[in-house]
Amino acid sequence: MHTAIWALVWFGLVFPAFAQEGAPSAVPVGTVNAERKPVSRNMEFVGRIEAPDRVEIRARVKGYLEDVLFKEGDVVKEGAPLYRIEQGLFEADVQQAQGALERSKAAYTLAVIQLQRAEDLLSKNAGTAVARDQARAMEQQAKGAVLADEANLRTAQINLGYTNIVAPITGRIGRSSVTKGNVVGPDSGVLATIVSQDPMYVTFPVSQREFLRQAETGSRTDPKSINVQIRFSDGATYDQVGRINFLDVTVDRTTDTVMARATMPNPRSALIDGQLVRVILEAGTPQEKIVIPQAALIADQAGVYVFVVEDGKAAIRRVKLGGEIGPGAIIEEGLSAGDQVIVDGLQSVRSGIPVRANPVSRTLNGM
Structure with missing residues (x-):
């Protein structure tokens, strides 16, 4: 009897603790x-990214x-002056x-006088x-001789002008391959490179599959009406919009693609010649989509899903994706x-557990 009483007391003390542990708090x-x-x-x-104008600076003398x-x-x-060669x-x-030109001009003047004298003598039967x-x-x-010496003088003046190497275009100049004190000439290679800055080109290959898809849908969109946006490697979207200005007339036989080119404003020199980017083409009338x-x-193996909050608990929703738009995902179904879609604290979430929703700010504009 004594043992039974102690068992009941122990059960009465421990059971509430188990009950508290079995009721998890909201995550x-x-x-x-x-x-x-x-x-x-x-x-x-x-x-x-490609610069429309790219010039290699070389010495011509x-x-x-x-x-x-x-x-x-x-x-x-x-x-603008770039280099100066000893003059x-x-x-x-x-x-x-x-x-030499002055001497040849003097000789020409004498020759003209002698010709005139010879013609006068011949007209008077005093010459032959x-x-x-x-x-x-x-x-x-x-x-x-005068013409030849004039050309030689012009050549010498041109060569003298080549001692002052100036910028042929406006743009950003790169690293100089030579320094003061070196001997330079036509065989010295590229001294520096200048690339234009605003606007810039972005070139990208378009597969034949995309062209065929447009033909199947009957789309006849004017390429120049398509908005062109750029996304950088860090995921940021460039704040300027470009326009397609060129489609190549031939298909690359090795890749089965057509090269396209768009003009992009570059007022702050954010685009750099040779930069690799993602090119986004926007065409057609915008449609309302869940983002x-x-x-x-x-x-997972079954596809893509998200956690949503339903009646204070986490629930799984299988979704069908319709693409990406900046940091957002387009949801076609689901x-x-x-x-209420859970975006933070996912590592602690399981289906059916109680959760406490805290709205967070996520900007989905400008994608």
Whole structure:
């Protein structure tokens, strides 16, 4: 009897503890309401940024490099001085050519006078036709020498001008491959490269499958009316919208794609020549779609699902995806506008457990 009493006392003390442990407390989770948003029909491609103008700066004459007149990485204006080559020898060539031209002009003047005298003597029967013909030949030779010396002077002046290397376009200049004190010339290779900045091009290959799909749907969208957006490698979306300005006339036989190109504004130099980006084409009339943060998506062998809050408990909803739009996912089936979708605390959530919903702010605009 005594043992039974103690057993009842022990059971009365322990059972409430077990009861408390068996009733789990609600797990706090962050939720976002599924929203219905206007979504355009998108196509996404891998593209690369290209500068419309790209110039390699080279030396056109050989000489000692006196000065480098720019700062690497700066934007230079068209006509701005970049390099200066020693000018002494080229100035001497110009003076030499000027002296040769003066001599040839003097010889030409004398030849003209001698021809006139020979013609006068021949008209008075005091000279011969042979003498007149010789004087005419000398005059023509002197005239040819003047033309040749004028060309030599012009060449010397052009070479002197090449000692000042200037920017042929406006753009950002890269690293200089030479420094002051080196001898440069036509065989020195590229001294620096200038690329234009605004606007920029983005080129991307479009597969034949996409063209056929457009043909099957009967779509005849003007390529120039399609909005072009760019997404960077970190997921951020570029804040400028571009337009397609070129479709290649041939198909690449190795990849079965057509190269497309769009013009993108670049007022703040955010786009860099050679940069790899994602290209998003938006066409057609926007349609209302359910959009939720991609952070809410969970995948398993059966597909993709999310957790939603129903009657204070976590519940699984299988969803059908319709694509991505920035940080958001488009949901074709499985959710309705206003559903509370769990986005934070998913590691602690299981189907059917009590949860305490805490709304969080997630921006889905601008995607």
